[in-house]
Amino acid sequence: MTQPDIIISEVGPRDGLQSIARIMPTEAKTRWIRALAGAGLREIEVGSFVNPKRLPQMADTAGVVANAITLPGLSVIALVPNLVGAERAFAAGAHRVSMPVSVSESHSRQNINRSSEEAIAEVQAVAALRNSLPDAARRGVEVGLSTAFGCTIEGPVEEDRVIRLAVLAAEAGADSVGLSDTTGMGNPAQVRRLFTRLRSELGPKAGGAHLHNTRGQGLANVVAALDAGVTTFDSSLAGLGGCPYAPGATGNIVTEDLVFMLEASGLTTGIDIDRLVAARTILAEALPGEPLYGHVAEAGLPKGFRPAGGHA
Amino acid sequence: MTQPDIIISEVGPRDGLQSIARIMPTEAKTRWIRALAGAGLREIEVGSFVNPKRLPQMADTAGVVANAITLPGLSVIALVPNLVGAERAFAAGAHRVSMPVSVSESHSRQNINRSSEEAIAEVQAVAALRNSLPDAARRGVEVGLSTAFGCTIEGPVEEDRVIRLAVLAAEAGADSVGLSDTTGMGNPAQVRRLFTRLRSELGPKAGGAHLHNTRGQGLANVVAALDAGVTTFDSSLAGLGGCPYAPGATGNIVTEDLVFMLEASGLTTGIDIDRLVAARTILAEALPGEPLYGHVAEAGLPKGFRPAGGHA
Numbered sequence: 001m002t003q004p005d006i007i008i009s010e011v012g013p014r015d016g017l018q019s020i021a022r023i024m025p026t027e028a029k030t031r032w033i034r035a036l037a038g039a040g041l042r043e044i045e046v047g048s049f050v051n052p053k054r055l056p057q058m059a060d061t062a063g064v065v066a067n068a069i070t071l072p073g074l075s076v077i078a079l080v081p082n083l084v085g086a087e088r089a090f091a092a093g094a095h096r097v098s099m100p101v102s103v104s105e106s107h108s109r110q111n112i113n114r115s116s117e118e119a120i121a122e123v124q125a126v127a128a129l130r131n132s133l134p135d136a137a138r139r140g141v142e143v144g145l146s147t148a149f150g151c152t153i154e155g156p157v158e159e160d161r162v163i164r165l166a167v168l169a170a171e172a173g174a175d176s177v178g179l180s181d182t183t184g185m186g187n188p189a190q191v192r193r194l195f196t197r198l199r200s201e202l203g204p205k206a207g208g209a210h211l212h213n214t215r216g217q218g219l220a221n222v223v224a225a226l227d228a229g230v231t232t233f234d235s236s237l238a239g240l241g242g243c244p245y246a247p248g249a250t251g252n253i254v255t256e257d258l259v260f261m262l263e264a265s266g267l268t269t270g271i272d273i274d275r276l277v278a279a280r281t282i283l284a285e286a287l288p289g290e291p292l293y294g295h296v297a298e299a300g301l302p303k304g305f306r307p308a309g310g311h312a
Numbered sequence: 313m314t315q316p317d318i319i320i321s322e323v324g325p326r327d328g329l330q331s332i333a334r335i336m337p338t339e340a341k342t343r344w345i346r347a348l349a350g351a352g353l354r355e356i357e358v359g360s361f362v363n364p365k366r367l368p369q370m371a372d373t374a375g376v377v378a379n380a381i382t383l384p385g386l387s388v389i390a391l392v393p394n395l396v397g398a399e400r401a402f403a404a405g406a407h408r409v410s411m412p413v414s415v416s417e418s419h420s421r422q423n424i425n426r427s428s429e430e431a432i433a434e435v436q437a438v439a440a441l442r443n444s445l446p447d448a449a450r451r452g453v454e455v456g457l458s459t460a461f462g463c464t465i466e467g468p469v470e471e472d473r474v475i476r477l478a479v480l481a482a483e484a485g486a487d488s489v490g491l492s493d494t495t496g497m498g499n500p501a502q503v504r505r506l507f508t509r510l511r512s513e514l515g516p517k518a519g520g521a522h523l524h525n526t527r528g529q530g531l532a533n534v535v536a537a538l539d540a541g542v543t544t545f546d547s548s549l550a551g552l553g554g555c556p557y558a559p560g561a562t563g564n565i566v567t568e569d570l571v572f573m574l575e576a577s578g579l580t581t582g583i584d585i586d587r588l589v590a591a592r593t594i595l596a597e598a599l600p601g602e603p604l605y606g607h608v609a610e611a612g613l614p615k616g617f618r619p620a621g622g623h624a
Binding site: 150151152153154155156183184185187188189190213214215216217219220222223224227254257260261264265266294295296299302303304306 | 573576607
């Protein structure tokens with residue numbers, strides 16, 4: 001497999017499923033992840049190692065990881081809030097752990113009952129754990145700075161604080177530090193500015209963009225991030241999850257629409273859009289009645305469409 | 313009034329209303345246009361002068377224009393397919409006429425039963441009419457090249473042909489020539505490329521962008537067009553009209569979401585988002601049951617939001 005221009009990191013099985021009340025059966029999760037990998041996804045965040053009493057949707061993550069790591073060429077990521085979660089994730093075989101660190105102090109306290117700085121200390125502990133593993137070179141620790149573009153409690157966040165925490169997370173031993181528009185408050189100018197600074201400060205440790213579509217700015221913000229040199233983007237099949245509002249007001253950006261935009265623009269993703277769209281059937285069957293978003297799935301590909309990767 | 317950075321040209325009363333089967337009463341159209349002007353819109357395409365048998369929704373356009381031109385500071389635009397329409401539009405008092413010329417020969421024949429070149433000849437006749445008016449300096453002739461980013465019949469269109477027709481339209485006497493993604497097939501790379509060429513070839517006669525959101529690319533394409541220096545954008549309140557697919561798969565880009573993106577990014581529009589969102593009520597009342605799109609109207613403005621223009 002040649003390296004695509006842009007890496008799409010599918011977060012539906014984690015971010016999508018934890019945002020909805022229903023619990024998807026392990027078997028369906030596994031079929032979905034296989035279908036995504038079959039469509040060409042190279043990275044999937046398959047679940048999270050959190051308290052199963054708090055998020056019962058994620059109680060089977062160890063089993064989901066164990067299955068996903070058998071898929072050739074797939075990087076299997078698990079979200080972990082702390083060292084205990086990271087121990088479970090690495091024991092299950094996850095290639096990488098993703099740790100959220102909130103830029104907003106209020107959001108951090110509300111979400112994990114810790115300050116942002118305490119969350120950075122936890123990153124350091126997880127990085128030390130990873131370094132102690134016999135196959136440390138093949139295990140990754142990623143940080144995603146949540147509320148990096150604004151907080152529903154505090155409002156605007158200081159950009160200097162975002163960059164300072166990114167530097168601290170990198171110094172704590174994270175392999176990469178990305179920025180998350182958790183609240184869908186970001187705009188293209190801000191996205192371009194922050195990712196430009198992130199890349200300038202962190203160099204190769206500058207991570208990807210996790211953007212939401214809450215205010216319809218998802219793909220517009222991707223264009224801005226691409227301009228700033230970002231090459232990894234999180235998204236969710238059918239925009240599953242994170243949709244607190246009416247139809248159309250989704251949370252996560254829609255993988256199908258993102259892949260269409262990139263491939264149409266001449267950027268390869270390694271992903272076959274038709275197979276990606278076909279994978280929605282698994283969601284529709286396993287979560288009947290759950291709203292599935294996405295324009296390309298509804299409108300179809302344009303007549304004569306030629307993706308950069310030459311799949312269609 | 314200071315000149316805003318970006319001009320939003322609202323096309324809902326024309327493009328929106330002609331795409332839906334119901335006929336909005338003249339009184340409601342007038343209230344809607346007044347509300348839009350009150351929110352700060354400087355340009356509104358209020359209707360079209362076409363055969364009322366074909367588009368009965370537009371039969372009252374002369375009356376709508378006559379009312380709209382009484383609103384101070386508002387540029388009143390009417391779409392006209394030909395010289396007869398332009399005569400009626402100017403007689404009614406329209407400040408500018410907008411003429412569609414299709415880049416795709418098949419689309420042109422299907423829509424107006426003329427070749428693209430014959431449509432250009434009509435532009436020349438309309439420009440001559442305008443020049444003959446006693447107040448010619450205050451009347452405008454604009455061309456929008458439809459299917460400029462792809463055609464549902466022909467598939468991809470040649471970019472050289474787009475630019476050639478743009479030059480012909482400018483030479484025929486149009487004051488400005490814009491590009492329309494009539495079919496929602498455009499992508500950001502293409503939008504950036506074509507508008508860069510348009511501006512390079514046409515200079516001050518390079519017009520605005522009429523982009524659709526059929527495949528979710530609307531605002532992403534706006535970001536690309538902004539990068540290419542475009543300063544005028546068409547959009548429709550609540551994304552009214554042009555929505556051939558399921559909820560969320562709108563036609564026109566949503567004015568509210570566009571204004572939010574621009575103002576959040578530091579670009580002034582002269583528009584008050586709260587008043588714009590409030591104008592949706594007129595649509596909801598006059599067209600009960602008609603789907604109204606838009607993320608910002610659903611999600612609300614972010615906490616602590618500060619628009620570039622300082623309205624909120």
